[in-house]
Amino acid sequence: MKTQDITFHAFVSLIVLIFVNQSFGLYFHISETERKCFIEEVPDETLVVGNYKCQLFDPNTGGFMPSSPGIGMHVEIRDPEDKVILSKVYSHEGRFSFTSHTPGEHVICLYSNSSRWFSGGQLRVHLDIQVGEHAIDYQNIAQKEKLSELQLRVRQLLDQVEQITKEQNYQRYREERFRQTSESTNSRVLWWSLGQTVILLSMGFWQMKHLKGFFEAKKLV
Template sequence: MLCQKVLSVIFCLCMSLRFSSALYFHIAETERKCFIEEIPDETLVVGNYKCELHDPKTGGFMPSSPGVGMHVEIRDPDDKIILSKVYSSEGKFTFTSNTPGEHVICLYSNTTKWFSGSQLRVHLDIQVGEHAVDYGNVAQKEKLTELQLRVRQLLDQVEQLTKEQNYARYREERFRQTSESTNQRVLYYSIAQTAILLLMGFWQMRHLRSFFQAKKLV
């Protein structure tokens, strides 16, 4: 019984690490930072960020001024822009994927006049799937009991796992198609190479035969 509980906790931790990621990075004037997230289709993604301005006097970072803005641009696997918006120095962006695959999330300052040569530290937290849902807010809006909310969470987790499995099959199919296409190209190249060698050999034989006939050796 204890082993089952331990395994359940480990599984939940692994799923949490898979569907959420938090980090911070430094960004300079006109610099652009992009991140790639592999997301299944029809999946909610929420990103929370906070900007801090470098303080040359202390060498640390302090809360940025309200005028500092962050431009968020998101492209889908077909390189189509699905979100392009300017936010404040601290905020949240949300989008739902329509196509499975690698989504590119780019952040950069909307202007450079507030930098004065300083750097920004941007804290970014990206949550995918049911981890992006605020279940506390859902419980208040829909007036759910604790048991009903837990069932809702489990249903969302099952749905997200189904999407992940479908995405895994989609990637496997794409990989198989790429492998078959590569194998066909290698086969065609080998056939073409063999045909060229046979033609070169035939041409050399005719050339030698003409040479020997001209010298009256045959």
């Protein structure tokens, strides 16, 4: 296989991984006062949208049924610097969104705002998080801006290119952070080794001096 073909396939694989990692859907169970948190790595200036829906456990049927409107969900989001960028109570089904201003790991936590409905039961939460251009509602944009199908497709491609650029910048940022961490670790290991050497030499010098004084006191030398 030619080198150009290998490079092309590697590039395509990278693009596929980038777009696959931009969204995920799951569901989880929470009990009273329990908090569930997820970590999402996000480049800077990137839109993140989360859609969720709650279902209440029914002990009679052993399944989950749609929850009552009185059940609320508290959403809290912290940036890589552990600053709260979103803390809000939503209804039993809703949508939250935020735009990252710092690249890195964002922590998304969800928990119920009330415990009256639990009675020892569980709540199932369906969560779908979308990042970047996947979080944009292009159909709504097309209707508002009256874009043709071709114009909308061009808009999508431009957003995809912009997102790829952000991902590449974020990867460079991660590489830089990793390099700084490696250099700091190597520097600390070096200084620790030097410190150990100094301590060993000092102890050896003290032992030699102590033994010399001992032999002189015993008139052995």
